[in-house]
Amino acid sequence: MKGLNPLVATVLIIAISLAAISLTFQVGNPIVDRSEEILLFQDAKNNLQTIDTAIKDVVFQGEGAKRNLRLSTFGGNYRIDDASDKIIFVMDSKSQIYSAGLSNITDGINITGSVGEITMIISYDDVDILDTAAFDGGNWNVIVSNDGYNSVSGKTELSMTVS
Template sequence: MKKGVTFISAVIFLAFSVGAVTVIYQAAVPVVDRMQAAAAIDDMRSNFIEIDKIISEVASEGKGSKRTIFINPEPGTLYVNGSSDVIYWLYETSALIFSPRTSQTFGNVRIGSNLDTSAAEGSYDGNNAYVLENEHLIVYLNRTGNSSTYADLRTTDLLLAVYQKDLQQYMNLTNLNITVDDRPDSSTGNGYTFILEAGNNLPYGTVSAYVNSTYLAYFINFTLESGTDFLEIEVTT
């Protein structure tokens, strides 16, 4: 089974995404295949870095400046998204070149694995929200307070909604309540929510809530990973 490798460039922003492949399967992939895949990816990375440099030069030269660039996308496919000023390079390979859900950034060029998640500010039903989205889910989380000004918090109010894109429906969240050590007094207090990293083409998105309750001060981390159809919820102190 082949997995997608994607380069993404936003004037120029580049990334590539490699799906997870089991170690057992990888043992059967010939070394030469992995070498060829690595060489193709490295060549395109160099091309995108050069394109990034050229675009910066043209932008600095002012109106009317232009360059002609020749790119051979083979063995992959090149896509251009004019609305978001993004260039994608998709390459199908069975070789595991990168660990899933990892990324590296070189200026405006991003290289990574499973970069299909976005994280941004938004709204839901009239409420300020942080929005995490991948191929399967759209998650809306309460956006309130900040590190300087705490707001009243109830853990039942943190997760506003989850939309399942495959089913085209919102999930039932009426019974969601987060406590520590089964203590009711840990579910209320004051604090704030914040987004770990905003942007598109991320391996995962995380929104955290700092809860200062009378029982304990702690963090709740809501994480949506690329390719998953579930939300991870973790409590840390």
């Protein structure tokens, strides 16, 4: 019995190689996607903690205090909501790194998982945020300013600008 024709052997080797590469991508992509989501989650949590620390600092220091933050974000959507006095972050989650229906407060951040999405919220009861802004991936300047105490509302008024 003779050996395989070199052309047939080459085609078989290429087909087996392509199948192995395809299998590697199918197994590896979910792992890479999950890792990216975990990094985005941690980045957002760190950014929210940075904003929260700046807010607490300017409230403590009194009227006229100001902080200029430089944030680098690589995904998700951040929102400063003046109506509810909240800082909100929302990200898509294909890998569901935070279980749907799970909600807990970690480091003052309310983290909630829903199907395909994770939301992180910092709420303020003693602060009146006067501005609304939204930003997503990129480099951002966030300026937090203490505009003084409002005796009618009983809250410290903060201006927050994003550029």
